Amino acid sequence: MKFQLIVTLLPVVLPLAHGAPAHRDTPNPGLRGTDSLVGYSPDNSGGSDSRPDIKYTLLPEQKVDPENGSYLDFVKADNPQPIRGSTGSDDPGPRNYYYDRINSDKLAPPGTDHGQTINAQWPMGLSHNRLGIDGAGWARQENTNVMPDATLMAGVDMRLAPAGYRELHWHVASEWSLVLNGSCRIQAVNENGETFIDDVTAGDVWFFPPGLPHSIQALDDGVEFLLVFDDGDFSEDNTFLATEVFLHTPREVLSKNFGVEVSAFDKIPDDELYIFKGTPAPADIEKQNVTTAAGLVPRAKSYSYHFSEQPAHEVAGGSVKIVDPLTFPIASNFSAAIVTVHPGGMREIHWHPTSDEWTFFISGQGRATLFTAPDSATTFDYRGGDVGYFPKSNSHYIENTGDEDLVFVEVLQAPEFTDMALGQWIASTPKQIVSDTLNLSDDMLNNLKTEKQSYKGLGAYLPITCHDPLRLTRS
Structure with a gap:
């Protein structure tokens, strides 16, 4: 005779950390309610007698016209709320207050x-x-998965501790790099057998074409x-x-x-190394x-460009310097600008006609509004x-x-760093056309x-006199 054992698995709920479960003196209810709970019944007692306090x-800035869109510094607010002018309402939770405070333009977006x-x-x-092996460093990435x-x-x-390596490798994509801090030694061999080695430090740039094998090792200060x-x-x-x-190649081969x-x-590693520590590079x-x-x-x-030694072009609201194929030819389709914006300043409204812009925020905090035709706009806060x-x-x-x-740093897939500026477009269009379209005053148009x-000044973002700083940085 055969017996069949049927086991029903139920969710397990562990006891509370400090003592017995709640309602100790009441019978333990079943896992599910009765059909009397479905839909309307005069016996239902749900609901709240008073609104949350x-x-x-x-x-x-929350009390003015929402279309003013002033930045809301919720870091200093006791209980930030999704309210601008007459729009929105309070939020009793549940909430993540940390995210709300650093993303005020998501909690209470401009009108x-x-x-x-x-x-x-x-x-x-x-x-x-x-994480790398034995404290050698770490790496985190952004791609289409996120x-x-x-x-x-x-x-x-990516971070490499002193003497840490990014293992010898190559990849099918082009690699453009900006050193954020510290220093490292980079090395490569190209398809012609020509060799390359250089030391790069904070602010420098390197580029390796697809399929080019290379390695990176941090120097004494890490990188x-x-x-x-x-x-x-x-x-x-x-x-x-x-x-x-x-x-993964037969040893006989x-x-x-x-x-x-x-x-x-016989002694080759039995697994990848990726990020690991090695013998310190000779001085x-x-x-x-x-x-x-x-x-x-x-x-x-x-394959390297000592961008750290290129002086920045200074303007009233900040500074900028550019590296693109005009000065770094091997990086044939990578153009970049490192931008510094002083407190109260802004990078003017612009767009890039031929390339997406990939931006990494190195320090400070800021915000940007992305406008997508015909009428979508979202404001984001960055740190x-x-x-x-x-x-x-x-x-x-x-x-x-x-x-x-x-x-x-702004990075483009373009042979030259260029942009279109909203202010220049409007100022370079006949005043009659602009006036008929936007109903702007003659006083404004004349000024x-x-x-x-490109970099507005403090306060009311008064125009500054400079001739296309993005181009003037080239030598």
């Missing part, structure tokens, strides 16, 4: 926001952090750098690693390839300057470590909302500047 004080744009913000602090509409570029924030790839689907987990190539005994590969870089019959990579095609993404021809500005300098006002 929510105590809060509105900021002065000019409308509809829904793409999500143009991702905090690297929410990315999964991949920003589905950021299709042209992806980014990685953190930003990597930008020309593929929104790029993943750091899918790079071609030297360890994996050796592990390796023996023939290198002309050595099979036993030469004298010449000791690692391996040369071949092909020689060194020609200077004109060098150091955040990624912004603005599709081509979608207008936006970046305003400093803090009390310290806002620093960020507009035909040159770009």
